[in-house]
Amino acid sequence: xxxxxxxxxxxxxxxxxxxxxxxxxxxxxxxxxxxxxxxxxxxxxxxxxxxxxxxxxxxxxxxxxxxxxxxxxxxxxxxxxxxxxxxxxxxxxxxxxxxxxxxxxxxxxxxxxxxxxxxxx
Amino acid sequence: xxxxxxxxxxxxxxxxxxxxxxxxxxxxxxxxxxxxxxxxxxxxxxxxxxxxxxxxxxxxxxxxxxxxxxxxxxxxxxxxxxxxxxxxxxxxxxxxxxxxxxxxxxxxxxxxxxxxxxxxxxxxxxxxxxxxxxxxxxxxxxxxxxxxxxxxxxxxxxxxxxxxxxxxxxxxxxxxxxxxxxxxxxxxx
Numbered sequence: 147x148x149x150x151x152x153x154x155x156x157x158x159x160x161x162x163x164x165x166x167x168x169x170x171x172x173x174x175x176x177x178x179x180x181x182x183x184x185x186x187x188x189x190x191x192x193x194x195x196x197x198x199x200x201x202x203x204x205x206x207x208x209x210x211x212x213x214x215x216x217x218x219x220x221x222x223x224x225x226x227x228x229x230x231x232x233x234x235x236x237x238x239x240x241x242x243x244x245x246x247x248x249x250x251x252x253x254x255x256x257x258x259x260x261x262x263x264x265x266x267x
Numbered sequence: 268x269x270x271x272x273x274x275x276x277x278x279x280x281x282x283x284x285x286x287x288x289x290x291x292x293x294x295x296x297x298x299x300x301x302x303x304x305x306x307x308x309x310x311x312x313x314x315x316x317x318x319x320x321x322x323x324x325x326x327x328x329x330x331x332x333x334x335x336x337x338x339x340x341x342x343x344x345x346x347x348x349x350x351x352x353x354x355x356x357x358x359x360x361x362x363x364x365x366x367x368x369x370x371x372x373x374x375x376x377x378x379x380x381x382x383x384x385x386x387x388x389x390x391x392x393x394x395x396x397x398x399x400x401x402x403x404x405x406x407x408x409x410x411x412x413x414x415x416x417x418x419x420x421x422x423x424x425x426x427x428x429x430x431x432x433x434x435x436x437x438x439x440x441x442x443x444x445x446x447x448x449x450x451x452x453x454x455x456x
Contacts, residue, residue, distance in 0.1 A: 170268075170269075170367065171269070171294075171365070171367055171373065172268050172269040172272045172273075174294055175269075175272045175273075175276065175290075175294060176272050178290055178293040178294045179272070179275070179276055179279070179285065179290065181293060182285055182286070182289060182290055182293060183279070183284065183285065186284065186285070186286075188284060214268070215268060218268060218271055218272060218275075221275065222271070222275060225275060225279070230279060230282070230284055231275070231278045231279065231282070235278055236274060236275060236278065239274040239275075239277060239278055240270055240271055240274040242274075243270045243273050243274050243277075244270055247270070
């Protein structure tokens with residue numbers, strides 16, 4: 147399936163004549179991550195469309211502003227379903243990133259460091 | 268949301284399921300989907316309309332919103348003006364702190380640790396690497412964006428552009444010039 151065909155298969159994708167549009171950077175990140183996982187053969191595009199459709203259906207009517215929230219929920223669900231990662235690791239990592247953003251002094255680049263590794267000074 | 272994407276992405280990258288370089292290329296390809304063209308129009312308007320420029324310098328968020336470009340709640344834009352005496356450079360320690368309504372998605376280098384840390388410590392060195400030599404008599408000011416305040420550089424209008432209208436001027440303004448790592452080139456006659 148070519149990329150335009152893949153995109154055409156997506157339900158209610160926010161787009162204009164030139165392709166998908168994003169309101170915030172993280173949306174394009176989630177979008178690119180999904181495309182790459184599919185290209186790497188981690189799941190098929192029809193599996194993705196099925197998962198996304200099911201999440202959108204469960205979410206009920208929506209004006210489109212939460213589209214990429216649902217997209218991300220679907221991507222997490224499919225990644226877990228395919229055992230690409232697991233729930234505990236995902237929750238722990240989300241907490242770690244939140245912690246890193248909160249505790250990094252302003253003016254320092256925010257990096258996530260695995261436990262037990264100290265920041266270079 | 269941004270943290271959830273980041274968490275998933277970093278786990279998949281670590282497991283070797285996703286190639287971070289290829290991912291950046293793909294995100295880069297989409298960055299013009301929001302696009303630095305919005306910012307370029309703001310700059311061109313400020314160059315051609317003194318009243319607009321006054322509003323922009325006083326309250327950038329409102330002046331930019333006149334174009335219909337506005338961001339998430341609480342976002343606060345500040346415009347810093349380059350002059351013959353001052354060159355401004357914008358950096359952010361958090362990759363999300365970038366004025367995406369006017370500049371689109373941040374480029375890969377903007378998000379790199381090297382840029383984020385060195386732009387503050389050695390701005391002239393960083394600018395030199397971008398091919399921009401700032402003379403010693405010109406002050407370099409570095410603006411560190413936060414989640415609340417995002418900066419846009421108003422570059423100097425290049426010489427030889429007196430006859431151009433706002434649309435033609437906007438075409439000259441690059442994303443890099445609005446981050447402060449480049450100047451807007453003059454027209455070669």
